[in-house]
Amino acid sequence: xxxxxxxxxxxxxxxxxxxxxxxxxxxxxxxxxxxxxxxxxxxxxxxxxxxxxxxxxxxxxxxxxxxxxxxxxxxxxxxxxxxxxxxxxxxxxxxxxxxxx
Amino acid sequence: xxxxxxxxxxxxxxxxxxxxxxxxxxxxxxxxxxxxxxxxxxxxxxxxxxxxxxxxxxxxxxxxxxxxxxxxxxxxxxxxxxxxxxxxxxxxxxxxxxxxxxxxxxxxxxxxxxxxxxxxxxxxxxxxxxxxxxxxxxxxxxxxxxxxxxxxxxxxxxxxxxxxxxxxxxxxxxxxxxxxxxxxxxxxxxxxxxxxxxxxxxxxxxxxxxxxxxxxxxxxxxxxxxxxxxxxxxxxxxxxxxxxxxxxxxxxxxxxxxxxxxxxxxxxxxxxxxxxxxxxxxxxxxxxxxxxxxxxxxxxxxxxxxxxxxxxxxxxxxxxxxxxxxxxxxxxxxxxxxxxxxxxxxxxxxxxxxxxxxxxxxxxxxxxxxxxxxxxxxxxxxxxxxxxxxxxxxxxxxxxxxxxxxxxxxxxxxxxxxxxxxxxxxxxxxxxxxxxxxxxxxxxxxxxxxxxxxxxxxxxxxxxxxxxxxxxxxxxxxxxxxxxxxxxxxxxxxxxxxxxxxxxxxxxxxxxxxxxxxxxxxxxxxxxxxxxxxxxxxxxxxxxxxxxxxxxxxxxxxxxxxxxxxxxxxxxxxxxxxxxxxxxxxxxxxxxxxxxxxxxxxxxxxxxxxxxxxxxxxxxxxxxxxxxxxxxxxxxxxxxxxxxxxxxxxxxxxxxxxxxxxxxxxxxxxxxxxxxxxxxxxxxxxxxxxxxxxxxxxxxxxxxxxxxxxxxxxxxxxxxxxxxxxxxxxxxxxxxxxxxxxxxxxxxxxxxxxxxxxxxxxxxxxxxxxxxxxxxxxxxxxxxxxxxxxxxxxxxxxxxxxxxxxxxxxxxxxxxxxxxxxxxxxxxxxxxxxxxxxxxxxxxxxxxxxxxxxxxxxxxxxxxxxxxxxxxxxxxxxxxx
Numbered sequence: 001x002x003x004x005x006x007x008x009x010x011x012x013x014x015x016x017x018x019x020x021x022x023x024x025x026x027x028x029x030x031x032x033x034x035x036x037x038x039x040x041x042x043x044x045x046x047x048x049x050x051x052x053x054x055x056x057x058x059x060x061x062x063x064x065x066x067x068x069x070x071x072x073x074x075x076x077x078x079x080x081x082x083x084x085x086x087x088x089x090x091x092x093x094x095x096x097x098x099x100x101x
Numbered sequence: 102x103x104x105x106x107x108x109x110x111x112x113x114x115x116x117x118x119x120x121x122x123x124x125x126x127x128x129x130x131x132x133x134x135x136x137x138x139x140x141x142x143x144x145x146x147x148x149x150x151x152x153x154x155x156x157x158x159x160x161x162x163x164x165x166x167x168x169x170x171x172x173x174x175x176x177x178x179x180x181x182x183x184x185x186x187x188x189x190x191x192x193x194x195x196x197x198x199x200x201x202x203x204x205x206x207x208x209x210x211x212x213x214x215x216x217x218x219x220x221x222x223x224x225x226x227x228x229x230x231x232x233x234x235x236x237x238x239x240x241x242x243x244x245x246x247x248x249x250x251x252x253x254x255x256x257x258x259x260x261x262x263x264x265x266x267x268x269x270x271x272x273x274x275x276x277x278x279x280x281x282x283x284x285x286x287x288x289x290x291x292x293x294x295x296x297x298x299x300x301x302x303x304x305x306x307x308x309x310x311x312x313x314x315x316x317x318x319x320x321x322x323x324x325x326x327x328x329x330x331x332x333x334x335x336x337x338x339x340x341x342x343x344x345x346x347x348x349x350x351x352x353x354x355x356x357x358x359x360x361x362x363x364x365x366x367x368x369x370x371x372x373x374x375x376x377x378x379x380x381x382x383x384x385x386x387x388x389x390x391x392x393x394x395x396x397x398x399x400x401x402x403x404x405x406x407x408x409x410x411x412x413x414x415x416x417x418x419x420x421x422x423x424x425x426x427x428x429x430x431x432x433x434x435x436x437x438x439x440x441x442x443x444x445x446x447x448x449x450x451x452x453x454x455x456x457x458x459x460x461x462x463x464x465x466x467x468x469x470x471x472x473x474x475x476x477x478x479x480x481x482x483x484x485x486x487x488x489x490x491x492x493x494x495x496x497x498x499x500x501x502x503x504x505x506x507x508x509x510x511x512x513x514x515x516x517x518x519x520x521x522x523x524x525x526x527x528x529x530x531x532x533x534x535x536x537x538x539x540x541x542x543x544x545x546x547x548x549x550x551x552x553x554x555x556x557x558x559x560x561x562x563x564x565x566x567x568x569x570x571x572x573x574x575x576x577x578x579x580x581x582x583x584x585x586x587x588x589x590x591x592x593x594x595x596x597x598x599x600x601x602x603x604x605x606x607x608x609x610x611x612x613x614x615x616x617x618x619x620x621x622x623x624x625x626x627x628x629x630x631x632x633x634x635x636x637x638x639x640x641x642x643x644x645x646x647x648x649x650x651x652x653x654x655x656x657x658x659x660x661x662x663x664x665x666x667x668x669x670x671x672x673x674x675x676x677x678x679x680x681x682x683x684x685x686x687x688x689x690x691x692x693x694x695x696x697x698x699x700x701x702x703x704x705x706x707x708x709x710x711x712x713x714x715x716x717x718x719x720x721x722x723x724x725x726x727x728x729x730x731x732x733x734x735x736x737x738x739x740x741x742x743x744x745x746x747x748x749x750x751x752x753x754x755x756x757x758x759x760x761x762x763x764x765x766x767x768x769x770x771x772x773x774x775x776x777x778x779x780x781x782x783x784x785x786x787x788x789x790x791x792x793x794x795x796x797x798x799x800x801x802x803x804x805x806x807x808x809x810x811x812x813x814x815x816x817x818x819x820x821x822x823x824x825x826x827x828x829x830x831x832x833x834x835x836x837x838x839x840x841x842x843x844x845x846x847x848x849x850x851x852x853x854x855x856x857x858x859x860x861x862x863x864x865x866x867x868x869x870x871x872x873x874x875x876x877x878x879x880x881x882x883x884x885x886x887x888x889x890x891x892x893x894x895x896x897x898x899x900x901x902x903x904x905x906x907x908x909x910x911x912x913x914x915x916x917x918x919x920x921x922x923x924x925x926x927x928x929x930x931x932x933x934x935x936x937x938x939x940x941x942x943x944x945x946x947x948x949x950x951x952x953x954x955x956x957x958x959x960x961x962x963x964x965x966x967x968x969x970x971x972x973x974x975x976x977x978x979x980x981x982x
Contacts, residue, residue: 001405002394002402002405005395006394006395011395011397011398011401011402012395012398012401012402012405013398013401052475053475053534053537056467056472056475056476056479057479059466060443060466060476060479060480061479061483062405062408063404063405063406063407063408063409063412064408064411064412064443064444064447065412066408066409066412066413067412067416067840069371069372069375069409069410069412069413070368070372072409073364073368073371073390073409074365074368076364076394077364077365077368080360080364080393080394082352082358082359082360083358083359083360084309084310084312084357084358085356085357085358085359086278086310087278087336087355087356087357088275088276088277088278089272089275089276089278089333090276091356092333092334092336092356093245093333094356095336095355095356096332096333096335099335
């Protein structure tokens, strides 16, 4: 369940309205005709989270039903949006020097 | 020392052999050695070459490179003094400006310090003119290391010195990550300037942060790869080669991207901590993962992570003190209490007690009232599902729980009887969340023999109609309830209402047709011909492919019952089945056969018609696996009302014994999942054994596993080892398939409790516990050594002699252990029928037959039987019967 929140960039405590608004924002940013893969992920996450009843059930039982914690966490890692980080020139130099050594 | 000296001599000799007449070879080998990173070999070879043919420029340059490489290698190993010595030797081969050319200059410069490189270039350019490419490399180096003071030795109008003010300012902005402003500052730098690559660097970074991968790619293509600034841009990403135009940069590890890279390392740390069970390491790893995942709200992520960690722990063993301790390390007070209750509930021991404990925590987990009700409803669903799956052991839990209740349960329902309790809990779940259809579906799955249960279900369905007025489902179910209560008019009205709501819903149509067939059947028994004809005509107006065979069957049956057939013509059966497909025909015929048996029809015409109409074996054996599977799977429950006791699989196996051979391995497994009954186990076992060798690895795993389960049931023996072997060799896909298969089989009522539990939890070590110390009667001759036959062989005298030697204290201990067995099995205060039922199950387990028989004989002999509790006496008496 956490991976759905990650894909939408929300915290687990998000409300119905927050989930809907974020979904609409993301669909504008990643329309299906241009970003098919991303759209499918976003749509799938929204479908899983939009139902309030289902969210409650997931909150109660999902974590306890995980049988393979490593696989579940790696799936979360895959869902975590990779973001650009503001690097400085010194960061680049340091990284290059460390890579060479 | 002597050895080293010998070694060196040997080396020299080796090279000297090759050196005769091959100086070029030496230089070539030396150059290759540098490229391979073997500096010492390079130095030896090149020195030899120089001794042979004198110091050429090529050798000088190569030696300089080799020494530089060696010095770097020593510095890397921390051998700085040795590196300094090598660098002094390197200086011997330092190039002079006169010896350099436009080609060799760029090779040399990277090997020199900034100061030496600048100095060398200054000398070179004063006599040979500028080399813009070299200046750019020098500019790149200077920009990286910011050794601006070195430029003071250059002329003021030198291209390297001239734009210093701009470059320094840009550098300062870049150091703060202000790429856009830095680029703006670098605008006056022309393309011909040695600092043009710095401008390109800025441009690339700006394009990167502006998500302009096209501009980024173009800029990178303009930056020469030999420029030192090129390497700095590697962390921007890899161009996606799968993408058609290659302009999507994929993230790589480095300072410019964050996300997956850190998380994978953290996951690795958590997995390691879980293996060592170090609580503080688990806490630290989980916290770091939570912060990476949700930096804005790590607390809520921590709750879910803690659940996953605990689920992982209780997978290996039930909730222990250590588990609870871990929970309290991971979470603060209130959350820890919730998770403890949840973990206990999920350990599936004492289900009702733990469900109640979690129920009481739900208001903390869901403070909002409406959320709380939904959550309570979900909890009840879970409890009911578990009860259905593992009816016997949950029933034990129920009576155990009820024994401890001093007043009404926290659920607020009466708990007199297990089946009624389930109905009441399902009704409560619906009351709490009437808009959740799952509650209604669960309610309908609970067995309802008594009037009380049927009335409760009817009430809830009427409620469902209010909440879902456009759904035909509750009307269909209401019709079933009315049929069960023999209220046929009400049933028909309910079906008509369903049809009004959804006239095109196939489910509704099928149900309507089924109801008509049911009425036809009833009226056939009563001999009401006219009504039968009317209802058959009405049923024919609906399009129901699923029920076509049964409609045809009833038509034929009715015609034959009414005496319409003549022996010398095609029978009604042959006529009505003529247009059906082969599988439909077979269904109709088996239904016809069932009808004959049910109605006790002895007229020869019927058997003759059946015989004539049944397809030949050759025809049937040509069917595909999918068709055969659809024939063999159990009929839908609703059809069983019209054909009670109908058994397609039995009938097919009887008529066509090798029918199972048509099924693919996958379909065979599906059939076994849905038809795991005692009558078919031998047929399944035989078929599985025949396929095992020729199956693919994946399918063989499933086949062998299935065979093991069947063998365990048939022989009543449970051993962990064969299951463990299959699982040890299983790929992750096979393990997952086996787990699903085991979960489905765990519902079968055929399984003894131990095997059921093993399949449900997918843990097979528990199967050997039957042989464990629980039944060890300390100090007694091991009763497991006594088979019932051996006991029978003991004469009474021998038995008496044997028993007289057993001390009283040990007999008392035996009595205590029997009472403990009663408590452990949850039979204290349980109704007699349940105790007797449990006793019958226990005695099936071969390992227990001997000890129980022995105990009873022993206790009876010593007169201790009278001193046992009522439950213990009933258990032992039933076991011995």
